Every structure is written in structure tokens, then in C-alpha cells.
Amino acid sequence: VSGGGEIYKSLIAHADTLHIxxxxxxxxxxxxxxxxxxxxxxxxxxxxxxxINYRYQIWQRG
Known part of the structure; x- marks a missing residue:
């Protein structure tokens, strides 16, 4: 999902994995x-x- 803060906020509860x-x-x-x-x-x-310095993370629920 890519999109504004409200979209992220409403969908994060349904995700098991986050790629940040x-x-x-x-x-x-x-x-x-x-x-x-x-x-x-x-x-x-x-x-x-x-x-451009950046960090890539994978977050897992649980």
C-alpha cells in the first residue's frame, strides 16, 4: 500500500508484514x-x- 497517512493508519491493523x-x-x-x-x-x-542515505526494514507481526 502506498498513500497518505490516513490510508496507512487505517490498513496497518490488517497487515502481518510491513516493508518500510x-x-x-x-x-x-x-x-x-x-x-x-x-x-x-x-x-x-x-x-x-x-x-541519498536510507534504511530498509521488514517488520513482522508477532
Whole structure:
């Protein structure tokens, strides 16, 4: 699912796996991904360093 904060917030309760890319940037705006519920755990994480630094994570429920 890709889309605004309200779409993420309404669908996260139905997901078992989250694929999250976090870009090392602070753009202007007021829409953000909601807080990841406590029942999710990171099962994979990789950082990428280039002209745009970012982190890719896989979160699994349970």
C-alpha cells in the first residue's frame, strides 16, 4: 500500500508484514507514517549510503 497517512493508519491493523523504507531527509510537510504497533518486530534491516542515505526494514507481526 502506498498513500497518505490516513490510508496507512487505517490498513496497518490488517497487515502481518510491513516493508518500510526510511529516507534520511526532513522534507516539509505534515503527513507521516503512523507509529508501528508494539506487536511488530524488525526481522530484517539494511542501511544504504549514497547521495541519498536510507534504511530498509521488514517488520513482522508477532
Amino acid at each position: 523504507s526510511t529516507i534520511d531527509s526532513e522534507p516539509e510537510g505534515n503527513v507521516f507514517f503512523p507509529e508501528i504497533p508494539k506487536e511488530f518486530n524488525v526481522v530484517f534491516e539494511q542501511e544504504f549510503h549514497s547521495n
